[in-house]
Amino acid sequence: MAEYYLGLMSGTSADGIDAVVADLSGRIPRLVFAHTYPWPASLRKKIFATIANPGNVSLAEFGDLDAALGEAFAEAAVAAVTAAKLHCSQITAIGSHGQTLFHAPDGPRGFSLQAGDANHIAEISGITTVADFRRRDIAAGGQGAPLVPAFHQMLFQTPDVSRAIVNIGGMANITLLPKHCDTISGFDTGPGNVLLDAWHERHRHGSYDPEGAWSSGGAVSTPLLEQLLAHPYFTQPPPKSTGREVFCRAWLEERIEHCGQPVAPVDVQRTLVELTARTIADAILHYETEVEEILVCGGGAHNEVLMLRLADLLDPAIVESTEPYGLHPDWVEAMAFAWLAQRTLTGQPGNIPAVTGARHSVVLGAIYTGRREAS
Ligand SMILES: Nc1ncnc2c1ncn2[C@@H]1O[C@H](COP(=O)(O)OP(=O)(O)O)[C@@H](O)[C@H]1O
Ligand SMILES: [Mg+2]
Known part of the structure; x- marks a missing residue:
């Protein structure tokens, strides 16, 4: 019943x-x-x-x-x-x-x-x-936080393949599900969509960048990316979780100012995609080098530029939404x-x-x- x-x-x-x-x-x-x-x-x-x-x-x-x-x-x-x-x-x-x-x-x-x-x-x-x-x-x-890893483990862990589940909401969190053992790990990697949404809303119409289309016309600003990646949260060991108190538009604008050169709004948007992709990929590879499948859920799974960057950074692992694995990412x-x-x-x-x-x-x-x- x-x-x-x-x-x-x-x-x-x-x-x-x-x-x-x-x-x-x-x-x-x-x-x-x-x-x-x-x-x-x-x-x-x-x-x-x-x-x-x-x-x-x-x-x-x-x-x-x-x-x-x-x-x-x-x-x-x-x-x-x-x-x-x-x-x-x-x-x-x-x-x-x-x-x-x-x-x-x-x-x-x-x-x-x-x-x-x-x-x-x-x-x-x-x-x-x-x-x-x-x-x-x-x-x-x-x-x-995060509290979703127990559910990820129940639904997605398999003895055949080492997986990472990546939930890209406002913040992003990962769950590492090695194939050979029950011990799993997971933590918030940092901002997911929150800065992308804030920047898009400020410069374009709409609360988010559909499919990442606007960002696809921009180029990564290396000085800005370095400014953003210098935040100590990214190298802090887990357990850790974060929120808008830390990663917000005010922080982004302060980092842009520190960057020492003007960055076009569209390039900022593309750099923010890179920040989310890099911090997720680095976090996964730092703790689980053997990962074979990366299953993405949360609204970030719809951002095509972000998904492509994750696939590049995590190659040869497969990067896909959770949908073919039994549950739609939303x-x-x-x-x-x-x-x-x-x-x-x-x-x-x-x-x-x-x-x-x-x-x-x-x-x-x-x-x-x-x-x-x-x-
Ligand atoms: N079609 C899309 N293209 C790009 N980004 C999207 C799309 N749909 C949703 N998103 C992103 O996903 C976010 C919502 O994701 P969600 O998993 O609901 O996050 P949260 O758990 O923080 O509410 C939106 O704010 C937006 O940034
Ligand atoms: Mg939501």
Whole structure:
């Protein structure tokens, strides 16, 4: 019998709410329905304003935003259930990642904030909701990120081929899945699309560069690339995770100024593609020289220039999207949070201490009971 879970994800790109309905009754998850619901423009504006200047947001404004995001997640969940021709009572649970507004996991009081009050999701949908996945791992000494490697391992590890899974969202993270052993590793490599989006939005129409077309007309600026690669994050050993607090437009503009020569906007865009490709490829090759297949997911899988550069830098390994391997690249992360919700409800850990740096494995998240259980 089918066991339906629903995953809700909005990453650092804040491009929309990815909602998937999945049947998790078997060994391999089955995708039943998936759709990205755009954020209402006013909410998206507030998300970006809060991320850019968290100190300008009062507690009252934060409370309002948290509730409004929760309502938007709930609406996406209900719309997805309806579109999948199911009823909310048939969904065992929702796994809601929330919208990251702040990520500062290092230090004795590490902290990461995913907004979108799950009380509203459980109340509006009536479905039990698991949320706040990151902070228990941080409390156990981890980065709280990345959390997708356990799902990547379950879905993509094989004894025949050494693989790396690359998730290119706003930030990029890798999971290394060697063919011969169970020990896996993974970490955030740095910016994925976040700087590309910010630069495109500033100089062109639209929030991202479709297929990387604009960047393909530019040339890599070596001085600028060197400025960008000099950031200490790239050589810092894992465990590590990062966010917009570190890699943002202000940092990029400061690096451009330091570069000592003018760089045309289109060349900046092309250099940013190179930065993402280089930092991902270097990270993979530094830890796993024998990797044979690189499977790419997240929105960056649609950037043709980025995919070509990854293929060049990682040759002779095969670089492909996850689609031919069983799951479309747009839905891997939301599916992971549906699966993590199932792990939580069944009392199983969701973090991998070797990845996050936590002292031990933990059951992730908080459970907000749906109406069915309460009645
Ligand atoms: N057709 C495309 N061409 C180039 N880039 C794309 C395309 N579609 C999506 N993207 C990029 O992917 C990003 C969204 O990726 P996503 O995996 O949803 O990231 P996040 O998890 O941060 O929300 C967009 O902001 C954009 O930069
Ligand atoms: Mg997204």
